[in-house]
Amino acid sequence: MSSRKKALLKVIILGDSGVGKTSLMNQFVNKKFSNQYKATIGADFLTKEVIVDDRIVTMQIWDTAGQERFQSLGVAFYRGADCCVLVFDVTAPNTFKSLESWRDEFLIQASPRDPDNFPFVILGNKIDLDNRAVSAKRAQQWCQSKNDIPYFETSAKEAVNVELAFQTIARNALAQETEAELYNEFPDQIKLNANDNGRNRDGDNCAC
Amino acid sequence: MAAAIANDSPKYRNSLICCSPSVEATSRTSTSSTSGNVSIDEGYDSNCIPKSIANKKLKIHSSATKEEIEKAIIQCKELVLNTAQCSDERKWLVRYLVELRLRLEDIKDNNGQARLRVSIKGHHFEQQTNPSNRKQYCDHCSGVIWSIVQGSYICSDCGYLCHYKCVDHICRVCAHVVMTEKGSFEMSICPEKGLAAQDYKCAECQTALTFKDMWNEPRLCDYTGLYFCATCHWNDLSAIPARVIHNWDWEKRYVSRIAYQMLNLSWSRPYIDVEKINPRLFNFIAELEWVHKMRKDLEWMRRYLCACAEGTNLLSPLFVQLGDVNKKYSMSHLQAINDGSLETQLTELTEVCRSHITSCDLCSGKGYLCEVCKNNEVLYPFDSGALMCDKCNSMYHRGCWLRKGQKCLKCLRLEERKKTVDEVQTEITDTLEYDIDKFVN
Numbered sequence: 001m002s003s004r005k006k007a008l009l010k011v012i013i014l015g016d017s018g019v020g021k022t023s024l025m026n027q028f029v030n031k032k033f034s035n036q037y038k039a040t041i042g043a044d045f046l047t048k049e050v051i052v053d054d055r056i057v058t059m060q061i062w063d064t065a066g067q068e069r070f071q072s073l074g075v076a077f078y079r080g081a082d083c084c085v086l087v088f089d090v091t092a093p094n095t096f097k098s099l100e101s102w103r104d105e106f107l108i109q110a111s112p113r114d115p116d117n118f119p120f121v122i123l124g125n126k127i128d129l130d131n132r133a134v135s136a137k138r139a140q141q142w143c144q145s146k147n148d149i150p151y152f153e154t155s156a157k158e159a160v161n162v163e164l165a166f167q168t169i170a171r172n173a174l175a176q177e178t179e180a181e182l183y184n185e186f187p188d189q190i191k192l193n194a195n196d197n198g199r200n201r202d203g204d205n206c207a208c
Numbered sequence: 209m210a211a212a213i214a215n216d217s218p219k220y221r222n223s224l225i226c227c228s229p230s231v232e233a234t235s236r237t238s239t240s241s242t243s244g245n246v247s248i249d250e251g252y253d254s255n256c257i258p259k260s261i262a263n264k265k266l267k268i269h270s271s272a273t274k275e276e277i278e279k280a281i282i283q284c285k286e287l288v289l290n291t292a293q294c295s296d297e298r299k300w301l302v303r304y305l306v307e308l309r310l311r312l313e314d315i316k317d318n319n320g321q322a323r324l325r326v327s328i329k330g331h332h333f334e335q336q337t338n339p340s341n342r343k344q345y346c347d348h349c350s351g352v353i354w355s356i357v358q359g360s361y362i363c364s365d366c367g368y369l370c371h372y373k374c375v376d377h378i379c380r381v382c383a384h385v386v387m388t389e390k391g392s393f394e395m396s397i398c399p400e401k402g403l404a405a406q407d408y409k410c411a412e413c414q415t416a417l418t419f420k421d422m423w424n425e426p427r428l429c430d431y432t433g434l435y436f437c438a439t440c441h442w443n444d445l446s447a448i449p450a451r452v453i454h455n456w457d458w459e460k461r462y463v464s465r466i467a468y469q470m471l472n473l474s475w476s477r478p479y480i481d482v483e484k485i486n487p488r489l490f491n492f493i494a495e496l497e498w499v500h501k502m503r504k505d506l507e508w509m510r511r512y513l514c515a516c517a518e519g520t521n522l523l524s525p526l527f528v529q530l531g532d533v534n535k536k537y538s539m540s541h542l543q544a545i546n547d548g549s550l551e552t553q554l555t556e557l558t559e560v561c562r563s564h565i566t567s568c569d570l571c572s573g574k575g576y577l578c579e580v581c582k583n584n585e586v587l588y589p590f591d592s593g594a595l596m597c598d599k600c601n602s603m604y605h606r607g608c609w610l611r612k613g614q615k616c617l618k619c620l621r622l623e624e625r626k627k628t629v630d631e632v633q634t635e636i637t638d639t640l641e642y643d644i645d646k647f648v649n
Contacts, residue, residue, distance in 0.1 A: 076331075080364070
């Protein structure tokens with residue numbers, strides 16, 4: 001039963017408009033890139049089968065409209081996501097700054113069982129451009145402060161690191177699924193921070 | 209057999225009507241024929257199709273082909289572009305677009321076979337593979353689900369159950385979605401507007417309601433204050449949050465299915481801010497006041513325990529819920545206060561934590577000494593006999609504090625010191641300037 005359930009991974013790509021969410025998805029799934037910008041309407045998804053640790057997994061990758069923000073898509077959309085990919089543009093510092101709010105909002109909307117250990121992946125896109133404004137170190141530091149989120153520098157145009165990033169996304173999402181199954185016997189439980197304190201004692205959720 | 213089903217149906221629970229073979233059929237046809245209508249209910253506005261786009265014939269029927277859905281997607285996309293950002297129309301259209309895309313994928317995946325997952329109206333339906341031994345009823349048509357011969361879906365978020373054949377016709381938005389987006393309970397007691405305001409239709413499925421039809425009597429839901437038909441209101445009983453907060457009235461009342469699901473789902477979510485909604489309740493319910501005071505102590509203890517490797521094991525879920533800085537209560541907390549179980553639990557809990565903190569080297573090292581009497585008794589912020597200064601966090605015995613004229617000695621001392629330091633500082637800068645002058649010369 002569990003193997004059938006795991007076959008589909010729901011991955012959601014978020015980030016400000018124009019950072020290259022659609023391009024990244026297209027590069028990964030169709031191996032294509034277009035210089036023309038066309039805003040995504042609402043949300044769209046592509047599926048791709050990948051092999052993770054000798055298992056075939058179908059990734060359902062949801063690309064969202066950057067300007068849609070959260071309230072249009074709503075709780076139902078984010079619910080059941082297995083991994084959340086946050087994208088920013090390394091040439092636009094504002095898109096990096098808004099990562100925090102994207103992450104927070106996602107956690108509120110999706111209300112995953114274990115918010116502190118929910119798999120996120122951060123992608124700094126457009127590294128092929130010369131006018132870089134967010135340094136790798138700065139992005140890395142932010143990711144470390146958020147419970148060690150994996151960080152990749154990608155270029156959808158040149159297909160740099162895209163494959164590697166999505167492999168990590170699939171692997172982390174799958175790990176999350178296996179963990180989630182342990183909880184399945186309590187379908188309606190509400191996740192409290194208590195148990196996390198036991199697991200990671202770096203104390204960032206301690207109020208003193 | 210048909211008579212047996214009708215007789216058995218949960219919708220006639222506590223109803224005057226006991227059995228009729230024809231009811232099932234009539235109520236079902238009327239339900240499905242009206243699905244997709246505009247709702248007049250304001251409460252669920254964001255989840256129902258907004259009036260301005262209701263005439264665009266967006267809804268497609270359940271057996272639509274691939275081409276039809278593709279067309280609908282294109283139409284929906286165009287409409288999205290024509291609506292303002294963050295408007296209700298936009299919201300509805302975007303969500304509908306997502307549903308359409310998922311449906312298209314379903315059709316591509318398995319041609320005509322029963323779908324593994326269905327996403328509709330915020331629900332995430334999964335096939336029920338091993339139904340429980342208890343008899344189950346379809347939330348849509350309220351008929352029995354004969355698990356051996358009939359397939360069924362269950363929503364993984366709200367627990368909505370329905371037949372395979374009913375899944376495309378359902379009218380109820382997922383209770384989890386409604387409650388999570390709202391983030392609070394209805395806090396006015398049964399906000400009834402009357403049947404006329406509902407256009408004499410069921411608030412959920414839009415079936416016409418009349419008093420003449422004994423088989424489909426209008427039923428009032430005590431939580432939402434709306435009228436429902438017998439298919440959407442099974443006379444489930446539940447305590448009502450608004451009545452509890454305003455009247456401490458725990459009597460169970462009849463609620464609609466949607467309200468029942470919403471209340472059940474959110475029963476242990478901390479949604480109720482008693483301090484804000486009805487602060488006077490504390491005066492009337494001594495137990496509640498006691499718990500509320502206890503929560504401040506818990507908050508302090510939590511800070512001690514968080515920083516101690518051994519102490520973190522003591523952080524039980526209850527502790528974290530109640531020791532949280534936000535002072536909200538869940539219905540299950542209030543219920544436990546009402547039946548007295550929370551009081552005993554809390555007393556035990558605080559006893560255990562207190563004994564840990566006072567005996568643990570790490571925790572007791574973070575205790576305080578009284579600023580006045582300087583005897584070696586270690587004070588903690590959660591001691592009832594101790595007081596803490598809001599400004600400088602120094603601690604006093606209650607008695608010492610009163611004796612010293614209710615002023616914080618440390619604050620006074622700090623102020624004095626600041627004054628002298630300022631004086632010295634000006635002197636120092638003077639001399640410095642002098643030195644530099646000398647050096648330059």
